[in-house]
Amino acid sequence: MLDDHSRLARAVHKPALVRLHRALSRLPSVLTVMNTGAHPDDEANGMLAALRFAYGMRIVVACSTRGEGGQNALGPERGGALGVLRTAEMEEAARRIDADVAWLGHGPEDPVHDFGFSKNGDDTLRRWGEERLVERLVRAYRQYRPDIVIPTFLDVPGQHGHHRAMTRAAESALALAVDPSAFPEHAASGLAPWQVPKFYLPAWSGAGYAYDDEVPPPAATLSIQNVARDPVTGLAYRQLGEWSRAAHASQGMGVWRDDPVDQWSLHLKLRAGGSPDPERDLRDHLPANLRDLAGASGLTGAAGAALREAQEHIDAAMAAFPDRKAISKSLGHAARLIDDARKGMDRSALDLLGHRLDRKVREIDAAIFEANANAARAVFQGAGHPGGMVDLDVVIDVPGLENLAVTPRLPEGVEGREISRKPGHVRHAIAIPETASHTGNYPEAFDPMGGNGPASLRISGDLNGRTVRFDLDPEVPLAISPQQSLSLDPAFAIVRTNEPASGIRVQTVGANPTDWQVPEGWTIRRQHNDWVIDPPRQAKTGVSSLVPILEGRPASSIQSIAYPHIQPTVFMTPAELKVLTLDVVLPADARIGYVGAGSDNVGTHMRRLGLDVSDLAEADLKAGSLTGFTTIVVGIFAFGLRRDLQAAMGRLHRFVEEGGHLVTLYHRPTDGWDPDRTPPRRLVIGSPSLRWRVTDPSAPVTVLKPDSPLLTSPNRIGASDWQGWDKERGLYFAADYDSVYEELLSLNDPGENPLSGSLISARIGRGRHTHVALVLHHQLDKLVPGAFRLLANLVQPA
Numbered sequence: 001m002l003d004d005h006s007r008l009a010r011a012v013h014k015p016a017l018v019r020l021h022r023a024l025s026r027l028p029s030v031l032t033v034m035n036t037g038a039h040p041d042d043e044a045n046g047m048l049a050a051l052r053f054a055y056g057m058r059i060v061v062a063c064s065t066r067g068e069g070g071q072n073a074l075g076p077e078r079g080g081a082l083g084v085l086r087t088a089e090m091e092e093a094a095r096r097i098d099a100d101v102a103w104l105g106h107g108p109e110d111p112v113h114d115f116g117f118s119k120n121g122d123d124t125l126r127r128w129g130e131e132r133l134v135e136r137l138v139r140a141y142r143q144y145r146p147d148i149v150i151p152t153f154l155d156v157p158g159q160h161g162h163h164r165a166m167t168r169a170a171e172s173a174l175a176l177a178v179d180p181s182a183f184p185e186h187a188a189s190g191l192a193p194w195q196v197p198k199f200y201l202p203a204w205s206g207a208g209y210a211y212d213d214e215v216p217p218p219a220a221t222l223s224i225q226n227v228a229r230d231p232v233t234g235l236a237y238r239q240l241g242e243w244s245r246a247a248h249a250s251q252g253m254g255v256w257r258d259d260p261v262d263q264w265s266l267h268l269k270l271r272a273g274g275s276p277d278p279e280r281d282l283r284d285h286l287p288a289n290l291r292d293l294a295g296a297s298g299l300t301g302a303a304g305a306a307l308r309e310a311q312e313h314i315d316a317a318m319a320a321f322p323d324r325k326a327i328s329k330s331l332g333h334a335a336r337l338i339d340d341a342r343k344g345m346d347r348s349a350l351d352l353l354g355h356r357l358d359r360k361v362r363e364i365d366a367a368i369f370e371a372n373a374n375a376a377r378a379v380f381q382g383a384g385h386p387g388g389m390v391d392l393d394v395v396i397d398v399p400g401l402e403n404l405a406v407t408p409r410l411p412e413g414v415e416g417r418e419i420s421r422k423p424g425h426v427r428h429a430i431a432i433p434e435t436a437s438h439t440g441n442y443p444e445a446f447d448p449m450g451g452n453g454p455a456s457l458r459i460s461g462d463l464n465g466r467t468v469r470f471d472l473d474p475e476v477p478l479a480i481s482p483q484q485s486l487s488l489d490p491a492f493a494i495v496r497t498n499e500p501a502s503g504i505r506v507q508t509v510g511a512n513p514t515d516w517q518v519p520e521g522w523t524i525r526r527q528h529n530d531w532v533i534d535p536p537r538q539a540k541t542g543v544s545s546l547v548p549i550l551e552g553r554p555a556s557s558i559q560s561i562a563y564p565h566i567q568p569t570v571f572m573t574p575a576e577l578k579v580l581t582l583d584v585v586l587p588a589d590a591r592i593g594y595v596g597a598g599s600d601n602v603g604t605h606m607r608r609l610g611l612d613v614s615d616l617a618e619a620d621l622k623a624g625s626l627t628g629f630t631t632i633v634v635g636i637f638a639f640g641l642r643r644d645l646q647a648a649m650g651r652l653h654r655f656v657e658e659g660g661h662l663v664t665l666y667h668r669p670t671d672g673w674d675p676d677r678t679p680p681r682r683l684v685i686g687s688p689s690l691r692w693r694v695t696d697p698s699a700p701v702t703v704l705k706p707d708s709p710l711l712t713s714p715n716r717i718g719a720s721d722w723q724g725w726d727k728e729r730g731l732y733f734a735a736d737y738d739s740v741y742e743e744l745l746s747l748n749d750p751g752e753n754p755l756s757g758s759l760i761s762a763r764i765g766r767g768r769h770t771h772v773a774l775v776l777h778h779q780l781d782k783l784v785p786g787a788f789r790l791l792a793n794l795v796q797p798a
Contacts, residue, residue: 046241118161640671721786
């Protein structure tokens with residue numbers, strides 16, 4: 001006879017048994033913990049993994065933004081597209097630890113969005129709207145009814161302003177969530193006031209390479225400790241948390257911990273009722289399971305006895321793993337007993353306990369399904385556009401399941417009907433009306449138990465005398481998008497005022513426009529299969545927008561976002577060609593080699609500007625001749641993402657010594673940057689980054705070397721070139737460097753000391769190295785004129 005450990009070791013190699021064990025592990029607890037943060041990756045993954053898998057608690061991440069103002073270590077997505085990518089990453093991170101996600105912000109068009117790094121919580125709340133953010137948190141408290149709320153960060157100087165704002169709002173929302181007079185409109189959504197019993201602050205510092213908390217964390221009042229390991233994977237919970245954290249790949253998250261210690265310290269800030277009793281366990285003073293629930297709520301008689309007996313059957317089901325038949329039988333008894341208990345409760349008891357019982361029955365049904373199912377899948381096939389038809393194929397292979405019902409949950413106005421049925425296989429035809437709205441870019445929530453996206457399914461059927469119900473998401477979400485969409489190549493163009501005006505040739509990929517909206521004085525004509533856009537003879541400097549028209553309305557562009565670690569998704573945005581008319585002179589005889597890592601569009605911007613640019617591949621860096629280039633530009637993050645670049649540093653150093661100009665765009669200290677080996681001379685990147693960045697995009701810029709050729713030739717950089725910058729001035733400034741480097745600029749955020757490491761340059765041998773910590777790549781994406789003029793200077797020959 002196998003002992004428990006051997007039996008489990010054999011079980012974890014079978015995915016169906018892993019899913020069953022995960023479903024069972026939800027059942028021991030009736031508690032919900034909400035972790036609040038401002039961005040995808042702010043969640044305390046290791047702690048949440050322990051609370052979910054060791055204690056069985058439901059875990060919810062309340063996140064205020066989609067991370068659309070951040071960086072991308074994977075590819076070129078920025079702004080709204082990056083928000084879509086990071087939303088998908090957050091959902092994958094949550095899926096790995098079985099967490100719900102409550103999104104409070106809905107992308108860059110929403111006031112609550114990631115506008116870039118902030119050092120100030122007050123400013124963040126002003127920009128987001130403090131009452132707006134608090135209302136959304138109150139709504140989340142009333143919807144999820146957490147027993148415990150734990151922010152990840154402290155509201156202290158030296159911490160990210162978004163983090164500070166979110167923690168402050170999380171505490172402010174506590175009193176309002178229980179107040180019936182606060183936000184009475186919530187009642188229309190079926191949300192009742194809710195008292196959060198416990199509010200903790202982290203008793204750990206948020207300081208690190210990015211942040212620099214100026215005050216120590218509060219004293220720990222409770223320590224969560226776990227010496228056991230996750231029974232399915234054998235991992236410590238911190239390791240399991242890092243597996244979840246690794247889903248945030250666009251931010252380079254996830255670090256393997258060889259010897260993790262599963263311990264987290266918390267500070268109890270508020271407890272409902274103000275009980276002074278000390279705590280030894282996070283669950284103290286709360287009903288941990290159905291048995292405790294019966295006692296804590298004062299249930300007597302049959303209702304209380306039924307809940308206590310239901311807990312016994314849940315315990316028996318867990319002990320029976322992996323015996324599917326015994327599990328199913330015990331859980332069926334538990335569900336019936338919960339139904340019996342509910343019948344014996346009065347209205348006040350149901351108001352107090354009903355949400356916990358509803359949740360437990362849903363979890364039990366999901367576990368019963370896993371104990372009996374061989375397969376369950378749903379697939380949409382067809383044209384998901386207004387006026388289109390979509391087939392929905394559903395396969396449910398559950399031996400013994402009777403009276404199978406498949407009920408699609410569809411967007412408003414979309415209708416479905418069953419068109420065929422045979423054992424275990426149901427097909428629906430879905431009609432999308434012409435008036436149907438397009439699918440939004442940002443889902444409002446994520447539930448690991450299903451019911452996500454624009455459409456999902458409620459499955460029900462009879463098993464062993466009980467009707468079980470569970471939610472099933474399709475393998476690929478239903479997306480309602482325009483029947484015709486297009487993309488433009490190029491999506492932007494640059495017209496130099498000092499060059500003869502010539503037509504801008506544009507190709508359309510996908511549909512062909514029927515017309516264009518163009519600014520006054522511009523003309524557009526067909527030439528073969530392309531469109532040629534002619535600017536006015538004396539076009540005004542600045543950005544002009546030209547919009548293609550499809551079937552009488554502005555066209556849309558659909559961008560696919562697919563990486564191995566996320567479910568494929570799309571970003572839909574209006575299609576437009578942006579043309580920057582610019583007074584800029586290009587350096588003479590500049591031949592540029594560009595070493596990109598896929599994280600910026602600088603190579604494309606240099607080509608659009610009219611510069612002679614060649615992309616340098618691994619073979620070029622390893623053995624190709626570099627003598628044909630006057631300048632080599634290294635894109636952001638490249639030293640951390642391209643091993644071939646690290647291996648070629650000796651060649652690049654010689655390139656500089658022999659007369660070449662090496663330009664390195666900003667890197668984080670963690671991006672493979674060795675201060676003594678990566679640059680031609682020692683150069684240390686500042687850490688924590690909060691102290692080495694200027695977040696105000698309009699911060700005054702003081703020129704320290706006004707005669708530097710990088711600021712005077714071929715374009716004289718003046719005050720107007722620093723206007724119109726977006727998001728911030730720069731980050732990861734150089735903090736310490738060899739005396740050979742000259743500081744060209746000085747700038748600072750209001751009230752802070754000047755920083756001089758945003759743009760430094762050194763003559764080395766017969767060449768030059770210039771390091772740029774300004775967020776130049778982002779300004780280029782935003783078509784900021786001064787960024788292009790500065791770039792033209794920076795890439796000049798040494």
